[in-house]
Amino acid sequence: MTKEERFQNRIDQDLKIEPKDWMPEAYRRTLVRQISQHAHSEVVGMLPEGNWLTRAPSLRRKVALLAKVQDEAGHGLYLYSATETLGTPRDETIDDLLAGRAKYSSIFNYPTTSWADIGAIGWLVDGAAILNQVSLTRTSYGPYARAMVRICKEESFHQRQGYEIMLTLCRGSAAQKAMAQDALNRWWWPALMMFGPHDTESTHTEQSMKWKIKRERNDDLRQRFVDMTVPQADYLGITIPDPHLRWNPDRHHYDFGEIDWEEFWKVVKGFGPCNRERLEARRKAHVEGAWIRDAAEAYARRQSEMKKAIA
Amino acid sequence: MELFEVFIRSRNGLHHKHVGSLHAPDHEVALENARDVYTRRNEGISIWVVRSKDILASNPSEQEALFEPARDKIYRHPTFYNLPDDVKNI
Numbered sequence A: 001m002t003k004e005e006r007f008q009n010r011i012d013q014d015l016k017i018e019p020k021d022w023m024p025e026a027y028r029r030t031l032v033r034q035i036s037q038h039a040h041s042e043v044v045g046m047l048p049e050g051n052w053l054t055r056a057p058s059l060r061r062k063v064a065l066l067a068k069v070q071d072e073a074g075h076g077l078y079l080y081s082a083t084e085t086l087g088t089p090r091d092e093t094i095d096d097l098l099a100g101r102a103k104y105s106s107i108f109n110y111p112t113t114s115w116a117d118i119g120a121i122g123w124l125v126d127g128a129a130i131l132n133q134v135s136l137t138r139t140s141y142g143p144y145a146r147a148m149v150r151i152c153k154e155e156s157f158h159q160r161q162g163y164e165i166m167l168t169l170c171r172g173s174a175a176q177k178a179m180a181q182d183a184l185n186r187w188w189w190p191a192l193m194m195f196g197p198h199d200t201e202s203t204h205t206e207q208s209m210k211w212k213i214k215r216e217r218n219d220d221l222r223q224r225f226v227d228m229t230v231p232q233a234d235y236l237g238i239t240i241p242d243p244h245l246r247w248n249p250d251r252h253h254y255d256f257g258e259i260d261w262e263e264f265w266k267v268v269k270g271f272g273p274c275n276r277e278r279l280e281a282r283r284k285a286h287v288e289g290a291w292i293r294d295a296a297e298a299y300a301r302r303q304s305e306m307k308k309a310i311a
Numbered sequence B: 001m002e003l004f005e006v007f008i009r010s011r012n013g014l015h016h017k018h019v020g021s022l023h024a025p026d027h028e029v030a031l032e033n034a035r036d037v038y039t040r041r042n043e044g045i046s047i048w049v050v051r052s053k054d055i056l057a058s059n060p061s062e063q064e065a066l067f068e069p070a071r072d073k074i075y076r077h078p079t080f081y082n083l084p085d086d087v088k089n090i
Ligand SMILES: [Fe+2]
Pocket: A042, A071, A072, A075, A151, A155
């Protein structure tokens, strides 16, 4: 058996691959790309929600949103750590993001223009992310799978707090309900896009499925999301903006309309409503935070010199 | 910044268990960061942080040499010994 065959054998037996195990270069590269994109998404994902931290309508909403945003920072860290186990230094990964070479989930390139967007994000965006992440708890690379388990535990409150916001708005005044409907109108299609292109169009899907980096296909996850979410929208009494959406009793699934792929690719390629703004915000935070990192290093150096001098 | 590994004792009486890693300039800051990142929901009552470079890990390619010798020593397990069912409390 060749090295490659032995490797595939382990994967086929559902054995996890650990950092020091031999792995094909392409497996390593695919993982570095996927996990670092996932990490960047967690970090950039803090920005649209951070926009509403100071304007949350009550202290209860504010502590919840703050805790959620803080969790996303943690998720970013778990995933940067997992990337690092593959031999890519953290600075390099972060530089890739700041230089605009790396991708992150396009959903965060849409603006949060009303408080209802915070509800819609928790409900739909975290909802979609959870489906994807639950499936990735079974991914073949050990550190990635373990990070996913941790993240999934923390995610469940994110979606619930979002839905609670939507529920409160939908039970409020006509104007509040209209806000909720408007948020659903704007976030529904970008949320469906989160699952990526059709598997027939996706260049990575088959190899990633074989390596068990990916455990479920984009279209299957998307269908599950639609099936899960439609009754939740019905309960809220608001309408999903898709004239083709209807229950199909033969398939036992909802049929739904086609995504605007032109918009999808436009945002992926950097021309969404907020791509520039998001990257600028990240760069600014990185530059303005540099003195803290420098001071911490200088302090640590001084401390160790002092300890040596005493000893 | 250096890489640290974080270990957490989740409850009294249990072992510390590896939970992940983080970057910090020194042990003190690593401990504080570990508190913020890994114990936001009462996940632990005690934290260890260790510089990753101070850990020596066994090499996966030496797995057989290291662990194979224990495999055939079934006499190290209680089930190896045959006793009649009538004998109790043993
Ligand atoms: Fe997250």
